Each structure stands twice: as C-alpha cells, then as structure tokens.
Amino acid sequence: MQFIQQLRILSENKGVSTGTKWIESTGDVIASFSPVDGKKIGTTQSADRAAYEKVVHQALLAAKEWQQWPAPKRGEIVRQVGEALRQNKEALGKLVSYEMGKSLQEGYGEVQEMIDICDFAVGLSRQLYGLSMHSERPLHRMYEQWHPLGVVGIISAFNFPVAVWSWNAALAWICGNTTIWKPSEKTPLCGIAVQNIVSEIFSKNNVPEGVNCLIQGDRAVGEWMSNDHRLPLISATGSTRMGKAISTAVAGRLGKSILELGGNNAIIVSQHADLDMSLIGAVFGAVGTAGQRCTTTRRLIIHESVYDTFTTKLSKAYQQLKIGNPLNTNNHVGPLIDQQAVEMYLNSIEQCKQQGGKFIVEGGIYHDDTIESNCYVKPCIAEVTNELAIVQHETFAPILYVMKYSSLEEAIAMQNNVPQGLSSAIMTLNIREAEQFLSASGSDCGIANVNIGTSGAEIGGAFGGEKETGGGRESGSDAWKAYMRRQTNTINWGSHLPLAQGIKFDL
Numbered sequence: 135m136q137f138i139q140q141l142r143i144l145s146e147n148k149g150v151s152t153g154t155k156w157i158e159s160t161g162d163v164i165a166s167f168s169p170v171d172g173k174k175i176g177t178t179q180s181a182d183r184a185a186y187e188k189v190v191h192q193a194l195l196a197a198k199e200w201q202q203w204p205a206p207k208r209g210e211i212v213r214q215v216g217e218a219l220r221q222n223k224e225a226l227g228k229l230v231s232y233e234m235g236k237s238l239q240e241g242y243g244e245v246q247e248m249i250d251i252c253d254f255a256v257g258l259s260r261q262l263y264g265l266s267m268h269s270e271r272p273l274h275r276m277y278e279q280w281h282p283l284g285v286v287g288i289i290s291a292f293n294f295p296v297a298v299w300s301w302n303a304a305l306a307w308i309c310g311n312t313t314i315w316k317p318s319e320k321t322p323l324c325g326i327a328v329q330n331i332v333s334e335i336f337s338k339n340n341v342p343e344g345v346n347c348l349i350q351g352d353r354a355v356g357e358w359m360s361n362d363h364r365l366p367l368i369s370a371t372g373s374t375r376m377g378k379a380i381s382t383a384v385a386g387r388l389g390k391s392i393l394e395l396g397g398n399n400a401i402i403v404s405q406h407a408d409l410d411m412s413l414i415g416a417v418f419g420a421v422g423t424a425g426q427r428c429t430t431t432r433r434l435i436i437h438e439s440v441y442d443t444f445t446t447k448l449s450k451a452y453q454q455l456k457i458g459n460p461l462n463t464n465n466h467v468g469p470l471i472d473q474q475a476v477e478m479y480l481n482s483i484e485q486c487k488q489q490g491g492k493f494i495v496e497g498g499i500y501h502d503d504t505i506e507s508n509c510y511v512k513p514c515i516a517e518v519t520n521e522l523a524i525v526q527h528e529t530f531a532p533i534l535y536v537m538k539y540s541s542l543e544e545a546i547a548m549q550n551n552v553p554q555g556l557s558s559a560i561m562t563l564n565i566r567e568a569e570q571f572l573s574a575s576g577s578d579c580g581i582a583n584v585n586i587g588t589s590g591a592e593i594g595g596a597f598g599g600e601k602e603t604g605g606g607r608e609s610g611s612d613a614w615k616a617y618m619r620r621q622t623n624t625i626n627w628g629s630h631l632p633l634a635q636g637i638k639f640d641l
Contacts, residue, residue: 149350152192157355159185169235169469172507178322181349193312196344216252223448235469237460248300255304273628280618282310287359289370295321309617314347337510393604396528397556399588400433400549404562412561415587427534429557429589469509479531491516554598557581557588
C-alpha cells in the first residue's frame with residue numbers, strides 16, 4: 135500500500151485546490167476511515183467560505199481563457215489525462231477499493247471507466263456539431279452552434295468516488311468549461327489522488343489554473359454550490375432527498391442541473407429465460423459493491439412457473455458467496471461504507487419483517503475473527519409483494535426482494551410501480567417479450583436491458599433515469615449538450631431586410 139502511504143502525506147491539511155495550487159482553509163478536518171479494516175487512512179481539509187470564494191474566482195478567470203482553446207486541443211489534454219490514468223490504474227483502483235470498500239476488480243473497473251470516458255471525450259472534441267437550417271427569407275442563412283456554459287459544479291457520491299466525476303469533467307472540459315468538484319466526504323482521499331494525477335498533466339501543458347478545481351466538505355459546501363449563480367450547471371449524484379434539495383436551489387436561480395439519484399431496479403425473470411445466465415446477472419447485480427450501487431438489483435420479479443426453481447438456485451448461490459476484505463480477489467462481497475449504512479441495513483430488515491416479508495436467506499452482521507471492521511453484513515433475500523413500503527424505498531445495502539408474476543403485463547406494471555426509474559432488465563429468449571419490455575408501454579426507466587442485469591453501464595450510452603431518479607443524463611450519446619448552451623444564428627447577406635412571417639414594416 136505504498137501508494138496510500140504517499141497519498142497520506144500528500145493529503146495532510148489539503149483539500150481545496152484550483153488545479154496545481156492548494157488553497158489554505160480553516161474548515162473542519164475530514165478524516166477518512168477505511169470500511170475494509172476500520173483504520174484511519176488520512177485527513178483532508180474542508181473548504182471554508184473564503185477558500186470557496188477563491189476557487190470560484192479562479193475557475194471563472196480560467197473559463198475565459200479555456201473556452202478560447204480549440205476544442206480538439208482541449209481534447210488532447212483529456213487524452214493525456216486518460217494516459218495518466220492508465221499508468222496509475224492499479225494504484226488508484228486499490229485506493230478506490232480500500233477507501234470505499236468495493237471489490238478490487240470493481241475498483242479497477244471504476245478507473246477503467248475514467249479511461250474510457252477520456253477516450254470518448256477525445257473523439258467528441260472534434261464532433262461538437264450544430265445544425266444548419268434553411269431560412270424562409272431570401273439571402274439569409276440559419277444555423278445553430280454550441281458554446282461553453284462557464285463553470286460546472288460536480289457533486290459526487292461515495293459509491294463511485296472517481297468514475298462519476300470523470301463522466302462529467304471529461305465532457306465539461308472538451309466543451310470548454312472549467313469544473314469545481316466536491317467529492318463525498320466519505321471518500322475524500324480518492325479526490326485528492328485524482329487531483330494530483332490531473333494537475334501534473336495540466337501543469338505540463340500550461341492549462342490555465344482553475345480549469346480543474348477541488349473542494350472538500352460536507353452538505354454546507356454543496357449548498358454553497360447549489361445556490362451560487364456563478365455556477366450555471368450543477369451535476370449531482372446521490373440520494374433522491376439530496377437531489378430534491380439541490381434541484382430546488384438551482385431552479386430557484388434558474389440554473390441547470392443534471393441529477394442522477396436513487397434507483398429501485400428490477401429484473402424480470404421470464405419463464406422463457408436462460409435461468410443459469412439470469413442467476414449470474416441477478417447475484418452480481420444484488421451483491422456487487424455490497425448493494426451500494428444506484429443500479430443495484432433490488433427486486434426480482436419471477437414468473438410463477440419458474441419461481442421455486444429459480445429461488446432455490448438463488449439461495450444456493452448466496453450460500454457460496456465469500457464475504458471479506460475486498461482487496462482479496464477471492465471474496466465476492468466487501469463492507470458497507472460505514473456504521474450508519476449498517477444501521478440502515480438492519481432497520482430495513484426489521485421493517486421488512488414487520489411488514490410481512492419472509493426471508494429465505496437471512497441477513498445480519500457478518501462476524502469473522504480475521505475482520506477488524508464492523509461494516510460487513512450478510513447479503514439476504516426476502517419474499518415480498520411489490521406494494522410493501524420498504525420495497526418502494528431504496529435501501530443502499532445487499533437486500534434483495536423476490537416476488538411472483540403471472541403475465542408480462544403484470545410484471546412490467548410491478549417493475550414500473552416504484553417512485554424511482556433508473557435501471558431495469560428482462561431475462562427472456564422470447565423476442566416478443568423483449569420487444570414489449572422495450573416498447574413505450576414497457577419499462578419506464580432510463581436504462582432497459584435484455585438478458586443482462588441492471589448493474590454495469592458502458593460509457594457510450596447516456597446514463598441516468600426518470601421519475602425520482604432525477605431525469606439527468608451523463609456520459610455518452612449526446613449528453614455533452616447539457617454542458618453547453620445552444621445559440622441560433624441568422625445571417626442576412628443580402629442588401630434588404632425582409633422580416634419573417636411576411637411582416638411588412640416600411641419607413
């Protein structure tokens with residue numbers, strides 16, 4: 135863990151940066167404890183108001199210069215960031231695993247997502263296209279173009295401490311924006327590590343100071359950003375409760391927001407499904423990252439004809455799960471992020487039982503003499519009906535709810551009948567079922583998959599969901615447009631001034 139030891143020294147009393155420079159702050163000290171072994175990793179410094187103002191001021195100055203760089207030149211900087219991430223993938227992946235608690239393979243995978251979005255953004259830097267339109271007036275030309283917004287605020291969550299930042303930052307940068315990033319206070323050292331990696335690339339290329347800013351802090355810092363009219367766009371990932379507060383604040387000043395909030399994701403297992411393949415998708419989706427993904431599979435809606443067979447397979451698979459240190463690649467399930475998460479997990483189990491849920495795989499605290507942390511819990515499975523209050527709620531823990539259906543229409547209605555609308559999937563070899571699930575009367579989620587699980591998205595597609603998931607889109611497709619402002623231009627190259635709609639105005 136030499137990388138983490140070096141990071142501990144680099145992060146001490148640091149937490150606010152304008153890129154290559156660290157800003158002094160009198161804010162509270164944030165201590166990072168690993169859920170893996172309960173040990174203190176290091177500390178960072180929260181932003182106070184004065185430090186925050188310095189960061190915003192520098193980001194605004196940098197935006198004026200950065201937007202003048204040609205987009206392909208900005209893309210070249212992002213390409214170099216991607217290369218630096220490749221070189222640091224192993225070390226950064228281990229840090230993500232150790233500070234957050236996800237498996238080492240998932241830690242590496244998260245850094246790979248950062249690399250992938252850099253590759254995507256490099257190509258996109260030459261494809262920021264606008265449209266040309268025919269004017270109804272003679273000797274006129276109409277077209278649209280896209281301009282940078284200015285400063286983009288990014289608020290990320292603990293469960294993906296680096297990848298989600300990169301989805302936003304890589305696109306924001308090639309679009310000509312500067313960024314201010316507030317990582318989760320539960321994973322602050324991941325933010326410090328990324329800042330150090332990126333700042334080296336920016337320094338070598340004389341990128342303006344302020345293009346890549348970092349501020350550590352708690353909810354108060356997020357509120358400063360949300361209410362700051364100098365930040366035209368806030369992209370926030372987290373709970374629905376948090377998203378509603380941010381949305382209200384940003385809308386109150388007529389700003390823009392990209393919200394990626396809670397999920398309550400379901401897999402429909404058809405009687406026409408490949409049950410062995412379905413089992414892999416369901417188990418990984420339910421227990422990956424210890425159930426702490428927004429795309430975690432929380433509900434299995436299983437056809438009544440295969441329900442007993444599939445739940446038996448599922449129960450046997452759960453008995454084979456290995457719980458323990460996520461840096462040990464033999465283990466499947468790591469810890470929850472902290473004791474608060476453990477309490478929420480235990481409370482959810484109790485509520486499920488009180489509401490009539492029947493556990494076919496029991497949960498609880500996981501005890502092992504070799505484990506020093508109290509954050510490990512047992513993945514569990516409960517038989518429920520979709521209407522239970524606890525099932526309608528997103529529990530950020532490895533609790534899987536299973537239920538029966540008899541017709542596909544009923545299954546789709548059950549899947550859609552929750553407040554959230556992020557990810558969904560159907561397991562079926564019947565093409566009619568697959569197409570019905572993907573139709574306008576099918577899944578109401580932002581992501582709808584066939585024969586893969588709900589968890590794990592590629593950066594090429596726009597990521598996000600509907601309803602209480604917030605409606606935002608990040609990463610691929612045309613998500614870049616959210617980081618820019620559209621401008622329609624009309625040029626009269628004739629010698630007269632005709633008006634639109636045939637209006638006459640003679641002097």
